[in-house]
Amino acid sequence: MWKVTNEVNKVILDDFRNKLIEPLFEEIIYYKRQSLNISFCENIKNGIDVKRGSSRSLINYLNKRKTKKVTFGNLIDKIISDNSLNELENYYSIFVFQNNEINSGNYNIKEEVISKEFKFLFADFFYEMFFDYKKIWILIDKKYEKSSFDRNIFHINFKRENNIEICPYCDIDSTISVFNNEVEHFLPKSRFPFLAMNAYNLIPSCHACNKKPDGKGSDVYMPIYSPYNMQIGDKLKFENDIVKRKIELSTDDSFIENYLKLLNLKSRYSPRRVYDYVEAKAESIYETLNDIEQMGKVSLTQKQIENYILEKGIKFAKKEPLTLAVKYAFSEYELYLSYRDKHIVD
Numbered sequence: 183m184w185k186v187t188n189e190v191n192k193v194i195l196d197d198f199r200n201k202l203i204e205p206l207f208e209e210i211i212y213y214k215r216q217s218l219n220i221s222f223c224e225n226i227k228n229g230i231d232v233k234r235g236s237s238r239s240l241i242n243y244l245n246k247r248k249t250k251k252v253t254f255g256n257l258i259d260k261i262i263s264d265n266s267l268n269e270l271e272n273y274y275s276i277f278v279f280q281n282n283e284i285n286s287g288n289y290n291i292k293e294e295v296i297s298k299e300f301k302f303l304f305a306d307f308f309y310e311m312f313f314d315y316k317k318i319w320i321l322i323d324k325k326y327e328k329s330s331f332d333r334n335i336f337h338i339n340f341k342r343e344n345n346i347e348i349c350p351y352c353d354i355d356s357t358i359s360v361f362n363n364e365v366e367h368f369l370p371k372s373r374f375p376f377l378a379m380n381a382y383n384l385i386p387s388c389h390a391c392n393k394k395p396d397g398k399g400s401d402v403y404m405p406i407y408s409p410y411n412m413q414i415g416d417k418l419k420f421e422n423d424i425v426k427r428k429i430e431l432s433t434d435d436s437f438i439e440n441y442l443k444l445l446n447l448k449s450r451y452s453p454r455r456v457y458d459y460v461e462a463k464a465e466s467i468y469e470t471l472n473d474i475e476q477m478g479k480v481s482l483t484q485k486q487i488e489n490y491i492l493e494k495g496i497k498f499a500k501k502e503p504l505t506l507a508v509k510y511a512f513s514e515y516e517l518y519l520s521y522r523d524k525h526i527v528d
């Protein structure tokens with residue numbers, strides 16, 4: 183719901199792309215063109231340098247890594263033997279195309295058929311294993327000796343950059359506890375494996391948003407916006423049903439409707455306790471605003487009220503739950519006052 187950026191992690195994950203994924207694709211395609219008799223690993227060890235020869239020592243190191251009983255070098259040999267040159271080049275262009283689309287902010291991408299070996303390469307090796315693998319980061323660039331990188335640092339970078347401790351997807355759960363920190367693939371890695379390492383496809387979220395039944399799992403609904411596109415919470419109506427004491431989310435935008443569906447947000451905003459929390463928070467903000475008005479003998483404008491909630495009230499915005507729903511409650515101050523007089527009991 184909050185608009186976020188991920189620039190610091192983007193630079194780091196671009197290193198991974200430029201120094202590992204791209205050279206690996208080049209090596210694979212180069213190897214296939216030569217129709218060599220030796221294995222890929224042997225070729226990397228002994229072969230002639232291709233364009234990015236400096237990545238050879240890295241790929242040579244990777245060739246012996248193993249996860250789920252699969253050796254990296256053997257997986258690459260299988261990828262090379264099972265695919266024609268045409269197919270390999272086609273996979274590479276899908277990789278480039280999908281990453282370019284995400285980088286330019288388009289999440290409405292056609293799902294392509296991608297072999298299980300490529301899925302294994304991107305999801306199991308790159309994302310699950312290499313993301314947290316210190317030695318690999320150092321081989322990617324010596325600078326990672328000093329400033330190492332892993333999932334924990336990914337979260338720290340993101341939180342610092344956005345000054346956020348709340349889940350940007352839902353604005354319900356806090357991610358202060360490290361155990362409630364998930365790295366969520368907006369377009370799921372099981373269906374879009376080539377996007378598994380793109381910073382604009384990775385959103386640090388709360389546990390509920392990442393996992394079924396509350397969250398998205400590997401669901402995809404299109405057309406859609408992501409929190410890297412816009413502050414979706416500003417485009418929503420959080421209507422208070424004072425009889426049922428529940429918040430009803432709605433939107434006229436089909437992209438946002440799909441976002442609500444993906445994260446099951448209508449149902450997650452509907453419990454009474456969510457309504458009560460928003461009401462209590464709105465009431466305490468009202469008290470503060472009222473004090474400001476009385477002390478200064480002024481009447482605050484709508485804009486000043488919203489600024490107070492989002493900026494001066496920064497102590498809680500993006501740090502405590504449901505700020506965007508509270509802000510909506512004040513979106514028409516006059517309306518809020520009459521609502522308050524009628525329904526909030528002292």
Ligand SMILES: [Zn+2]
Pocket residue numbers: 349350351352353354355387388389390391392
């Ligand atoms: Zn969440």
